[in-house]
Amino acid sequence: MKDGDYLFKRILSGLLVSAMLTGSVVYLTGCSNSQNGSDDNTSTNTSTEYAHADKIDNGTILQCFSWDFNTIKESMADIAASGYTALQTSPINACLEGENGGMQLYGDGKWYYHYQPTDFKIGNYQLGTRDEFKAMCDEAEKYGIKVIVDVIANHTTPTTSAVSQDLIDAGGGSLDTLYHKNNAYDLNDFSNRLACTTYKMGGLPDINTERTSFQDYFIEYLNDCVACGADGFRYDTAKHIGLPDDPKEDDGFTNNFWQRVITEVNNADNLFIYGEVLQGNNERIADYIEAIGHTTASTYGSKIRGAITNNTLSKGTVSDYWLGDAPLNMVTWVESHDNYINDGNWYNMTKEQVILGWAVITARKDGTPLFFDRPYYSSVENEWGMNRIGTEGDDMYKDKSVKAVNFFRTAMIGEDENIVNPNSDSTAVMIERGTKGAVIVNTKDALKTGFETNLADGTYVNRVDGKTEYTVKNGKLTSDADIPANSVVVLYNDGYKKYEAAAEVGVAEDTVFNIQSGKTATVTLTCANTDNAEYALNGAAAVSYKNGETVTVSVPSGSDIATLELTAKNSKGVKTYERVVFATEVKYSISSGTKVYFEKPDSWGDQIFAYVYNDELYENETWPGIEMTKESDGKYSYTFTEDWETPYIIFNDGDFADSQQYPADNGLTVEDGKTYTIE
Known part of the structure; x- marks a missing residue:
């Protein structure tokens, strides 16, 4: 989830044989038929070995955004073959069943319902059952892949009637005691730490995470995840849970949530735990790193996105993690599900550009890179692609450049980094790791070789295409070929293993x-x-x-x-x-005279618009649409003046920088006489 209720304008949218520790790398050998559950016994055991980092900190994480447990299980061979050390699930807790169980990522169903807990028990209608989660974890263990679970402790669904009695009892016996006293207020001032940790954020009721009985209940959930095979946790909206010295309500409890969930969960010393602490205002990121272990580095992600899209990979931009004096215990990303969905990143950055950015952050020494896998067949014209919860995402997560740099990272563990702009050209960057390897990312025109490098003398093959040769002699890197525009070159020999191309x-x-x-x-x-x-x-x-x-x-x-x-x-x-x-x-028609209503939130402006469009790209007016009629305080109406085929409607409060809209993306279907309210 993202800080605040920020809505942005969109007009149209096998069998384990051995695991041998070598240095700090694990090599996994498997028999693919048995480990994949195949009944085909005609082929022989594989000799495939996939190199994984010994611990998640040193490897890479695949965010399996909205994949269900069975899909992840069936895709485990692909995940291992692509060089990831860990995978991250979407939230696995019981959650609000929105749109009568609709399973579209957006539309008839929503991805964000699994971020609306109704209870802290494993299993939900979007991702699967507890047994399916455990089976997925068992499969991951066969391949040496670690499992990180995205968890929410800060809030529940705003549909409080759906919150389980068990959770209410754990929260003190009533909804009033489950939530903070300050839950009555909406969070608007992020610089106010008491407001940030106790007020309602984005319309989501704020759990009193200081209550001991709630903490006990939540730790039971974490321990059940660990018992099923979880190896770590990502804490959603971690910035909204108080640190030990933060101000708090006068309720007799103390700010000890982080101390308890980090130290009292089973297998605590071996878990990888990080918190989503989005930077921007009084986020206390160094203190959250100390309390949790790791946090996100959201500002760095935005800087990398800007560098890639603007073809300006200067050494200064690439090297600065924007964490100040905080320890570099961080999860890095090019993009997360939040900025992809809420910030319009889906149409500002192509998949090819994401891969270039991934090569930059993954080649580096510090941080643990997280790869957000976009929806299947999404594009800059189509945010949601196939638009289905549960299925595998786009094939970009196993792109040949992504694979090559993932395995490069594992081979380079312990090597120092050096960042340079080849030929002093800031449209390209080279990240060297000691004298052992280098990754070159070129964002614009073909790049001439002949530039200086710290690589040891020798002949190197680009591990992305498997054929282009580069020669290093007396500190100069040369090749018969230029480095192509918009490409990644991965060079190393020591630690390289050749794997059969995946089907x-x-x-x-x-x-x-x-x-x-x-x-x-x-x-x-x-x-x-x-x-x-x-x-x-x-x-x-x-x-x-x-x-x-x-x-x-x-x-x-x-x-x-x-x-x-x-x-x-x-x-x-x-x-x-x-x-x-x-x-x-879905096809439907409406006639002229159809009238709909909208109840605006108090935080919206008083001038409300209705933007209507259909799949034929016909619209009632350019954005923000046509101004609605005020019926009463907070309630507005819009009357259709012509017949429409399958229209969709978006409500908003104007075309300006801080304007708000509902829904955040694809429009709603039109029902005559309906009053629309924000869920």
């Missing part, structure tokens, strides 16, 4: 994921690096396919989705998995 499966880029009711769709299937790709449609028996073949997809009777599961193995028997979901397309 690839998917559907064509022009696939439409909505099917009209009663209709069928022809879907083109893709695959590479495999000779045994298969698809299973709506749970039927698997069918072999070749790259470019098509399948006819329809939504089964009694369901609103069709599911296509794609699997393949490479020559070493390592499995790749993808689940593609098609939903029934």
Whole structure:
């Protein structure tokens, strides 16, 4: 979640054989058939070894944003083969079942409902059951992958009628005692530490995390996660939970939440724990690092995004983590789910640019990089892509540049870093690790070689493309080829291991994921690096396919989705998995005279607009739309003056820097006479 209720304008939107510790790197050898649950016993054991860091601090984390437990389990081979040390789940707690259980990331369902706890027990309708979570963790252990759970302690769902009685009892027996006394106030002043840690933030009721009985209840939840196989936790909105010396309400409790949850949870000494502490105003980041162990470095992420999009990778920008004198115990990212969704990063930065940024932060010595995997087939024109909770995200997380730099990071553990701009050109940056390796990121025009380097003399092959050679002699790096624009070059020999290319499966880029009711769709299937790709449609028996073949997809009777599961193995028997979901397309009409109402929050301005559009890119007026009619204090109306086919509506308070809108993204469907309120 993100500080405040900040809404931004969008118009349209196997079997474990051995684990040998070598230095600080773990090499995992597996038998892919048994560890992937395959019934195919015809292939031999793999000789694949994936190098993982000995601990999460030294490796990389894959944020499996809104993937369900079964999808993560089925994708574990891909995650290991891509060089990650750990994965991070979305929140696994019981949560509000919004939109009658809708499973779209946005629309008929919302990704953020799993950030609205109703209880602190494992399992929810979006991600799966406790048994499925444990099975996922068991699979991760086979591959040497650690599991980090995203946890929320600061707030519950604003739909307080859905909060469980067990949680209420743990909070003192009533909703009033579960929450802070100051929960009656909305947080607007982030510089006020008492307000920041006890007021309601973004409409989410603020739990009294100082209450001993609540802490006991929450630690039980953490211990259950650990018992199932969790190796660490990410604390959402950590900045809103008080530090020991923070001011607090006069309720007889003390600010000891962090001390208890960090030290009293089982296996505490071996857990990787970090807090989301978004920088900006009085965030006390050094103190949170001391209290929790690690925090996020959000300002650094914004600086890297700006550097990549502006082609200005100066040494000063790249090197400064913007943490002041705080210890460098941090999780770094190019983007997080918050800024992707709330800050408009989805249309400001391409996936290719994200990968360039990832190469920069991952090649560095300090920090633990987190890779946010965007929704499947999202783009700068389409934020949500397939728009489905539970499925695997985009293939960008296993891009060849991402893989190469992940394994580079593991091989470079313990090596110092040196950051330079080759040829004094700030559109490119080289991150050297001792004399052992270097990563070059070039954001603009082709870059001439012949520049100075600390790399040891020798011949190096770019580990991204596996073929381009670079020579280092007498401190100069040369090649017959320029370094291409918008590319990553990864150079190292010591510690390099060659892995068989992973199998690839998917559907064509022009696939439409909505099917009209009663209709069928022809879907083109893709695959590479495999000779045994298969698809299973709506749970039927698997069918072999070749790259470019098509399948006819329809939504089964009694369901609103069709599911296509794609699997393949490479020559070493390592499995790749993808689940593609098609939903029934909603079509409806409204007539002229349809009237809707909107109740605005008190924090909004008094001039309210209705922006209406449809899939044909027709709109009632350019943003912010047409001004609504004030019916009474806080209530406004809008009357449609013409017939519409499948319109969507967004309410907002104008076109200015601090304007607010609802919803934050895709518009709402229109229902005659309905009064819309912010959930």
